[in-house]
Amino acid sequence: xxxxxxxxxxxxxxxxxxxxxxxxxxxxxxxxxxxxxxxxxxxxxxxxxxxxxxxxxxxxxxxxxxxxxxxxxxxxxxxxxxxxxxxxxxxxxxxxxxxxxxxxxxxxxxxxxxxxxxxxxxxxxxxxxxxxxxxxxxxxxxxxxxxxxxxxxxxxxxxxxxxxxxxxxxxxxxxxxxxxxxxxxxxxxxxxxxxxxxxxxxxxxxxxxxxxxxxxxxxxxxxxxxxxxxxxxxxxxxxxx
Amino acid sequence: xxxxxxxxxxxxxxxxxxxxxxxxxxxxxxxxxxxxxxxxxxxxxxxxxxxxxxxxxxxxxxxxxxxxxxxxxxxxxxxxxxxxxxxxxxxxxxxxxxxxxxxxxxxxxxxxxxxxxxxxxxxxxxxxxxxxxxxxxxxxxxxxxxxxxxxxxxxxxxxxxxxxxxxxxxxxxxxxxxxxxxxxxxxxxxxxxxxxxxxxxxxxxxxxxxxxxxxxxxxxxxxxxxx
Numbered sequence: 243x244x245x246x247x248x249x250x251x252x253x254x255x256x257x258x259x260x261x262x263x264x265x266x267x268x269x270x271x272x273x274x275x276x277x278x279x280x281x282x283x284x285x286x287x288x289x290x291x292x293x294x295x296x297x298x299x300x301x302x303x304x305x306x307x308x309x310x311x312x313x314x315x316x317x318x319x320x321x322x323x324x325x326x327x328x329x330x331x332x333x334x335x336x337x338x339x340x341x342x343x344x345x346x347x348x349x350x351x352x353x354x355x356x357x358x359x360x361x362x363x364x365x366x367x368x369x370x371x372x373x374x375x376x377x378x379x380x381x382x383x384x385x386x387x388x389x390x391x392x393x394x395x396x397x398x399x400x401x402x403x404x405x406x407x408x409x410x411x412x413x414x415x416x417x418x419x420x421x422x423x424x425x426x427x428x429x430x431x432x433x434x435x436x437x438x439x440x441x442x443x444x445x446x447x448x449x450x451x452x453x454x455x456x457x458x459x460x461x462x463x464x465x466x467x468x469x470x471x472x473x474x475x476x477x478x479x480x481x482x483x
Numbered sequence: 484x485x486x487x488x489x490x491x492x493x494x495x496x497x498x499x500x501x502x503x504x505x506x507x508x509x510x511x512x513x514x515x516x517x518x519x520x521x522x523x524x525x526x527x528x529x530x531x532x533x534x535x536x537x538x539x540x541x542x543x544x545x546x547x548x549x550x551x552x553x554x555x556x557x558x559x560x561x562x563x564x565x566x567x568x569x570x571x572x573x574x575x576x577x578x579x580x581x582x583x584x585x586x587x588x589x590x591x592x593x594x595x596x597x598x599x600x601x602x603x604x605x606x607x608x609x610x611x612x613x614x615x616x617x618x619x620x621x622x623x624x625x626x627x628x629x630x631x632x633x634x635x636x637x638x639x640x641x642x643x644x645x646x647x648x649x650x651x652x653x654x655x656x657x658x659x660x661x662x663x664x665x666x667x668x669x670x671x672x673x674x675x676x677x678x679x680x681x682x683x684x685x686x687x688x689x690x691x692x693x694x695x696x697x698x699x700x701x702x703x704x705x706x707x708x709x710x
């Protein structure tokens with residue numbers, strides 16, 4: 243059994259391993275460069291450094307939901323389950339980045355605004371986005387039939403994608419009606435290079451994670467299918483397996 | 484299938500659901516008393532200060548509607564699932580979206596009836612000047628339409644999996660954030676009056692939300708129900 247799995251599912255292909263190491267190296271380089279080359283911010287001091295983790299994570303969580311949406315549509319058009327597995331992989335990775343965004347945002351808010359949480363438009367929208375990721379993943383976990391799961395996931399991703407824009411708009415509106423809120427404004431040129439590099443580095447990491455999750459998802463799906471097949475059609479050879 | 488026969492099918496579904504509900508009343512009574520209970524509990528939790536209660540009333544009222552509604556949506560599909568009748572319904576010729584529209588209408592009627600009783604109770608408990616703001620009823624209806632639209636849609640999935648009781652709110656409530664915000668803000672400025680409140684822009688947001696999701700769920704329902 244083991245041998246046959248290894249034959250059918252070769253261990254991580256060489257290009258993916260290289261890509262993963264490359265992404266890691268580039269990430270480390272971007273982080274070090276971003277932290278070392280940027281001068282302390284006038285108001286925030288070294289607190290500003292968290293931007294190189296926080297903002298790219300936020301971007302990835304937004305991109306993640308767009309990726310789920312696109313693969314969901316592709317699944318509905320082509321009816322190929324691989325698109326569904328890709329969407330699910332992007333959801334898992336996107337949820338992690340959304341959580342990272344919330345945690346780093348909270349850590350940053352404590353010394354800056356003197357609270358762990360504030361009902362800021364972006365922070366609040368990110369919390370809603372995170373919950374939409376969770377809902378998507380929980381529904382998948384509870385739905386057993388894979389075709390049904392794929393269709394439902396695509397439908398949920400579609401509505402969630404539409405909603406994410408409305409959520410941001412409404413929360414922003416809600417806050418601005420109540421109080422004027424200071425916005426970070428544009429980034430000083432001194433930070434731009436480190437910022438850009440980290441966005442790209444996070445994109446690589448994101449892609450690596452999604453591809454890896456996708457490969458695992460395919461293997462899991464295939465093994466489950468085999469187990470089911472074997473359970474339905476037992477023969478002498480496999481009775482003890 | 485002509486449009487009018489689709490309407491007839493939707494009406495038949497709505498009539499069937501409402502008749503089943505009218506004859507048992509089990510669900511209606513349970514949800515009604517549950518929502519009244521929540522109103523009371525919020526009152527206890529927020530304290531007896533009359534002014535504070537009035538300030539919080541719009542939020543309390545909408546959360547109560549949300550909690551009550553989320554209990555009733557799954558039920559609307561469970562009736563069919565228990566007898567395996569959903570498959571039979573799906574076998575009928577014609578557009579399956581008629582099924583969605585029918586259930587939506589039934590759920591809407593159900594929730595509006597709950598509100599007809601609930602809102603006066605809230606007005607008494609929280610000292611709200613109901614009659615001074617006629618626009619409030621429009622806001623109530625708009626908010627309920629959006630809520631029921633998404634609720635009926637998500638219940639079509641949630642009612643058919645394990646852990647449906649927790650799955651439906653988990654899927655539904657994050658989607659309702661814009662609706663809750665605009666409904667509460669509009670209600671607040673209409674009933675309590677606040678200086679910066681601008682009900683009309685929130686009402687516009689409610690209308691946009693309702694239209695977008697009525698259209699989106701109408702088209703997405705096919706993918707949810709097909710087997």
